[in-house]
Amino acid sequence: MDNEVLFPGSTIGIIGDSPNGIMLAEAAKKMGFQVAAFGANEANPIMQEADLRIIGTQDDKGKLQDFAERCDIVTYESESVPAEIIAFLERFTRVPQGKETLENAQDRLLERAFLEQININIAPYATIVGLDDVYQSIGSIGYPCVLKPIQKGYGRRRQQVIKKQSDISKCADLVDLGTFILEAWIPYEKELSVVIAKEANGDLNMFPIVENIYHNHQLQQSVVKSDVSPEIKAEIQRLASDISSKLNYVGILEIAFFLTKSGTLYVKRIVPALHKAGYVFDKATNVSMFEQHIRAIAHMPLPQVKFLQPTAVVTLCAEDMDELRTQWILKENWYYRFYRYPKTARIREAGYLVALADTVEAAIQQIDATGIWSEDSEKDKIVPEGTVTDDSEKID
16 A cells, blocks of 8 residues: 555665665664665665665666565665666555656656646756757857756766857757757856655655755755745745645655846756755754655654754765865864765765854855865866766756
8 A cells, every 4th residue: 555654674675876875774774674775786885784685787677576576665765766667666566756756857858848837937948859959949048058968867978058159069969869958047146955855645844945055067065044035935935835746756855946146036956856955954954854755755754844053064075085184183063974985986975074053154164264175176176087976966
């Protein structure tokens, strides 16, 4: 039954390879659940945290079926798990999040069609199947704009910013790879996120609004509480509620917005899974994003989220470690989380730190004063070839 409550001893399966799975497995085990994990790499720390490990590739239907049949429910920990894999798993076990919202979120055209259908403000866009479409659409879209593949997950490798007509020719090789969208570049002042826990009965439990700060197109910091007016806060919560209520989904999701100087809001993305913007709630609130997700998919009652203290989260990369040693012995208000991936995995992000302060400004000033994560740092500009990085980019 879809409304069946899980009790301690039940098995929750986790599929996906992002660091979210590590914290999700820890939260589930603390609550008394058995954890099964499916993945291709036995050395992945998600596997090390699990009670049961199923090693296999995502096209190994036999291993996937074995995994599903050993679990009371399965959850995907990031939006990068292919929707067709979730559809297959649903034949053998319950997946409370479902595949529908994931399928839409992985396809930029489906995502935008959904938002347009419910009258949500998004950036102007056009569908592109050839270079002529770019030339024909640029008049209505305007400069600057961004060419993006309809399928997410490629990062910036298949995106092209178009600032002037001569840039259009740079798109020639890209458009041969498939269908794209051409989207207006929104001149925004802030990116704001809402992390929401949606229960099976449709009830919504929102975390405080988060402001996301980027360095070199990668999500570097998330802070709460964000400095927005009560009117903007209310509108974000209204829009997030409208969107979430129309999704066939159970668990944690994230909705990100662009806020312009004039106060206009545009929806940037919907992530029907755990998102790194929610790491800030490890300390900022009375319940973490990970525990709230487990409660929602296990059909447990959800505690009302309560804000505790201004907090900032900073992504830690492997190249930060030497410079971090000084802060390690100085900062009593900094808390650390390391993922413990093996060096052979070539994961650039080593973990994150959570900084607490009396105000968000004080936390950010303390972080900036170290100089470790400055925008012009040379190490921020160098990503070794073959390194896996997060897909939470400024141009989504």
